[in-house]
Amino acid sequence: MKEKEPKFHIETKHIEKNYPGRSVLKDINLSIKKGEFVAIVGKSGCGKSTLLRLLAGLETPSKGQLIMDQRPLAELNSEARMMFQDGRLLPWKKVIDNVSLGLTKEGKARAKKALQLVGLEDRIADWPAKLSGGQKQRVALARALVHEPSLLLLDEPLGALDALTRLEMQALIEDLWQQKKFTAILVTHDVEEAVAIADRVIVIENGYISLNQSIDLPRPRQRTSTPFSMYLDQILDRIMGRTQQKKITLLRSYPNTTKV
Amino acid sequence: MKFSTKNLSEKLIPWLVPIMLLVGWQLLSVVGIIPSRILPAPTQVFQAAIDLSSTGELMDHVSISLGRALIGFLIGGVIGFAFGLFNGIFRFAELFFDTSIQMLRNIPHLALIPLVILWFGIDETSKIFLVALGVMFPVYINTYHGIKSVDKGLIEMGKAYGLKGKALFFHVILPGAMSSILVGVRFSLGVMWLTLIVAETISAHSGIGYMAMNAREFMQMDVIVLSIVLYALFGKLSDVIAKLFERKLLRWNGS
């Protein structure tokens, strides 16, 4: 009997987060299965980074409970590694030392392997200042992966990259996720990116989850396919608060759509 | 090849003006436009240096001055650095000390000379005390601000990657504050020489400043100028050493 119960990797129960004079998250309930890829989208300032910091244990919720592996999360989440919006490499450490940050001596070899995974094994001895934006983010990804986290938190890791590099990085992240089978939570501004790589897209609005949409499309996903656009429209509508009227006109612009 | 000649000329060009001045000075002295009562010729100053070294007198004065500078710098630097660290890291230390230190900082330390002479007389302690006092504040201010202005995002990242306590300090906080700390060190080296010159000139019976004041009584222009040249050389030397440290510790920052 017990085996049939869904075992969640991480759950948030009635999470609230207030800052002095501001209530950011009001009632967040999420259950994420092991190995699932969840994308979180929402307008700037809606509390996406705040939610990730809560999941990483860098901050504590004002109310509610975080459950990690069926146990309440007390402090720093040692299972989780975060990849930050701005990379946050230490400029005074060479690439290899950035990746092996927080590891013991034997960590160097693992750091090298992680850099291989992201295709930067030849930049090991460079200062971060000498890397391009995309390379920096790949180093940050290697630094997160080297700890073999069971939960990878990605806070708009690709926000600052150009469109082509973004596509490349998205493919890399999806590929590594399929190889390593970690649970991934990706915060992004880019709804297309969310629909392209997530199993489920969550929209946060006014402190609540206003949409929780599974994406049932086979991988690798065709971004030009009709069902893909349907998902995209539906989520965009939710975020932009588009009226039903507009939605109909939008649907009309895709004459061959069938309801998913 | 082309690169190295460019490098060489870049090293030489800054010295052209001092060399030209020196040659001009020598020429004007030789033809008598500058009387040696006003300013002795470079060769005369050089001769004075040789004479004084042969008796060992010069070495004595120089090593005494260097000793004072170094000991005062170390004492003041360590105290300033320690307070900067503690007040930068621990909120309680900051609340407790910072305001008082900021108030003391506004007293020009050279104004204390009469008091210091009454306290310690005119022997070593008074000079070392003044140098230490002068050096302490720039080191303190820059260490404190350096630590306060370490990128909060990097500290959060360090914590998220399991660093805390000592590891967080040595991998993230100290390197993040280093460029500011070195600015403080460089600035305080200037303060160190200035303080020493003033203190040795006003009250001492040894050291470069004393040598100059003593020469004044006997109208030994060459020795006076020699003292000034020595201070200039040591000032330049400490600047070069500070720059070497910067280049070594801030390699990641450079080209």
Ligand SMILES: Nc1ncnc2c1ncn2[C@@H]1O[C@H](COP(=O)(O)OP(=O)(O)OP(=O)(O)O)[C@@H](O)[C@H]1O
């Ligand atoms: N430490 C803090 N103290 C006070 N307010 C904070 C703090 N951190 C975040 N906030 C506020 O919480 C709100 C949500 O911030 P958060 O960084 O989570 O937004 P976000 O959804 O990640 O935005 P973006 O997409 O622009 O990164 C903002 O209004 C922000 O001002």
Ligand SMILES: [Mg+2]
């Ligand atoms: Mg954010």
